[in-house]
Amino acid sequence: MKNVDMREPTFMVLAALANGRKHGYALIGEAGELSNGRVKLKVGTLYAALDRLQSQGLVASAGEEVIDGRLRRYYELTDSGAMLLEDEVSRLEGNIRQAKARLRLRAAAGRVS
């Protein structure tokens, strides 16, 4: 699946599900932790992303339970979702390597001049 356009909220949702199933509230908290508080997923955005990821077969519903009168639905990463996340991580790592190499060249050029 083409993943060059994966946006940050999508990445955060997939990454948050990488270590096990989670419900909506936990996903929002996990996305915040993963980004050091930078990404604050809104509820509307989260469930829109989950709907889309489910329709793409990247995320699946993993049961529901009622806690304190509130319905919680759990989500988990599918195998396709895990593969897509791995691809995206590799792509980002490649970008970081390239950027670091260029920064090193820049620093070296600065020392020469």
Next chain:
Amino acid sequence: MEQRYRRALLWYPRKWQRENADVVVSTLLDMADGAGRSAPRRSELLHLAMSGVAFRVGVFLSSAARDGISTIALGSGAMFAVAFFVVHTWSPWSPPDLRSGPNFQGFGPFVNAGLIIYALWVGAFLFGLVGMQRAVRGVMIVAVVAPTVLGLLNRLQSDIRFGPTSTTLAFFTLLALLVLVGTPRDVQRLSLVALATTVALLAVEVRIGVPASAFLDDRYFWHEAGSLFNVTSLVVIGLFVAIALGIARRGTWAQIVLGSLIPWAGVWCAAAIRVSYWDAFGFLCLLLATAAVSVAGVLAIRRSRETVPRDDWADQ
């Protein structure tokens, strides 16, 4: 609090509400508890409303189509704003006595207060060029409201002759709504749309007599360039192009063409009403029926051939 959240979810389609409302409300209540709140935030309710509308739109339009429509609306709208400002609001080449009269108050050195709307568009375009999408969205929300306020103020002052005319105000309102449908994130396409619109507008303005004809208010632009014949031709050609694109399995482009025709459909209505109200109504019914059949056909073709699920539409 729960009731207020449930009311906000009414913006979503009923089927979605049946399947998700309890889960989403629970998450919202968890969020409120976590933040120690006993009432929903206004921004939260607004975002739910916007997400609900986006979800409804997203059922019909892919993310790529919505971004394409948004890009065309921003690029073309900004250049229309520049042209309308220079030619129909400022008109520096026209003699000063042409811009005075008993029914005309002016707006500083300019002919009318259209400058306010046009400045918003130029600002949004510049934000779009540097990728500041939130700023674009914020300015466009103002640009949706501003024409209505300006139109009301004009009418209260009985200063409607020198506009901006209702057609201009409605045109820019529709364009602003289209910008908000998606995100104009492709800077190269945005620049291309702006360039193409500039070239087209230069040709049109020269054809209707600018600058030789001194001051021409925006009413003149719509009477000449936006005549019923011209706009009907444009809309009909656009519909045919959309149908052809749909048949050629270019569903996204078909949607972009159809969406981009919306402001012109508004101009068409205005032009038709100017000619004959009842004829316009008949034409409008015919056009709506044609458009509905065309859209249904395009969507049917697209869906029957659709193999790839729709991509991101909510990560904005």
